[in-house]
Amino acid sequence: MTNDIKQQIINYLANETLREKCNMAEVKDVSFLAQGEYNRNFVVSDTRDQKFVFRLNYGSQINVVKQARYEFNALKILEPSGRTPKPLYLDDSKAYFDHDILIEQFLPGEPLVYHQDLSEAAKIFAAIHNLKLTTEEIQLLKQENNICSDRLNEAKRLLEPVHGSQQVTDDAKQILTGLYKWCVEHVDDGYFAKQSQCLVNTEVNSNNFLITDDFGYLIDWEKPVYSNSVQDLTQFMSPTTTLWRTEETLSDQQIDGFLTEYADLTGSSKKQLVDNISLYMPFLLLRALSWCGMLIATYDQKPIQNEEILHRCQKFLTFKFSKPVLEQYGVQI
Template sequence: MLRVTLENDIHKYIEDRNVRGSIPLSGDFKVSFLAQGEYNINFVVEDNQNKYVFRVNTRSQIQVDNQIKYEYDALKVLEVTGVTPEVFYLDDSKEYLPYGILIMEFLKGRPLEYDKDLRKAGKIFGGIHSLDINKIPSSNFIVESNILSDRIKEGERLLVEFLKSPIMDKELKDFFYKFLNWCYKNKDKEKYFIDNKWHVINNTEVNSHNFIIGEEHSYLIDWEKPVISDPCQDITQFLAPTTTLWKANYILSEEEKNSFYGEYTKSLKGGDRNIKERVHIYNPYLYLRALSWCAYAYLEYQNPDKDIKNMDTYSKIKEYLDMDFMKKLLREYF
């Protein structure tokens, strides 16, 4: 298993690459597995006084040539908010280990709980979305100005092999053809975002386990694929059932959503610019992203050579690709 091999290699890497020139770390340190996603494996490196996250990137899901540097650069820009991890070390050479490497701050806390922490999440988003992108180094970020068209293109890319695959169910393929067609027919609503431009830094992966809720401070982590775009990207995803069900099996009530919106808009330095209307327009395109990724990932999981396999993720993917689930999710639209 890759993570077991890496756990052994990381100790030697830290010794041989003089990593301790970048972080305080005694000679008597240990390495242990922390967590893994689809494209990253995280370890804890610690001694008696210091503790860090050692992040190993295996692939890019946003088609950038240097995925780990993209994340590093984003974290450096975001440090000023105080609600993202501080990052200390980057190795994008892939010389010693064939993967991109980051070392960042270890943050104490627990995952977000929707029934307890919505106001904290609103405050985090408000702080991040208050950053003035004209006053920060932002040239390295992907910019998405045409967010409905971008979701269609993303959906098409993710679905290419799925729609061609002989092992996939015809009913599922027909559903995605119809869904893509509906999105095409309604993408003229994109004009709203062009005429009422509001660009901020979006995380784009805002499930409950990418929040660290601490006793005094709370954070948003996993900045693997941020973009500069309309804030509805993050807010829609945060509130959507495809997100709240992912790790927590939770669906937000209207009252809970309004509580979140209240704290979010209160925390925005520039004030609210009709975030609810933006979320309403973007919502089905967020579902296209989420469900298309599930289709793509399902096919990847059929490959025995896939580097990272998380069976909880695989189970959730299959749940989301259930026809009844998808039809219920989209019944308001088509």
């Protein structure tokens, strides 16, 4: 299957006009890079030894009709930050592939390592969150001003296949039901809505960063929205994120250092950042754990399957993992 797609990509990129738009020479090689639940990515190498990311889209996590176009627009907005890949070409006609196509700049680096890259992560977030968007740019993005209610609505949709699923354990259902109920009782949209907004990624696990010896990038922009920065900060430090691709969790000291640097770079109040994170974390965990429940319940139907992701989701939806994490924020399940 992958070899067939590689050949299709080579044939697609035989179009000289297309390559000129990307400043791409003749294609020398196409290799598989990575895949998620909704996309498959390849590296295209040309005869000038340049590299490009060729991205095939299989769906949308945020219910947008033109997912690749949404990503393309977000990446154009993000270009001035210098911390994201440049979008080079968009084709959502589905005239050649049955999927939307996005060609991006290939960036160097390795996945983020929490115990050594937190300072660089603070710089990346600050560069992105400090961007001042025009009204026209904001209108190209989904806006989330009621982030507590948004998480509840999102969880409600995600949990639809979970309730009657035989694949999801009774313990997992109890965790999800208990957390959902707690969040319903603690909604405080107004607190966050009156604060400043920015472009946030909402999917900041370690593999979505690329870190070099002296610089770093945030590369996966499937789910950007215009909202409160707490969405990125909370997800970044949540154990459901740090343990997604690594075996690390952040200590209180690491979190304090990260927030101190981020606050300095953005001119933010560190106290308000801490308060925001404390209030929003249960809602972030509701999203993360509900997504895990959805994936387990619908795994057999997924067009792209990843057993590592499945096993992580199953681990997170146990009392051993979830109970102590939630209790830190006053949630009893």
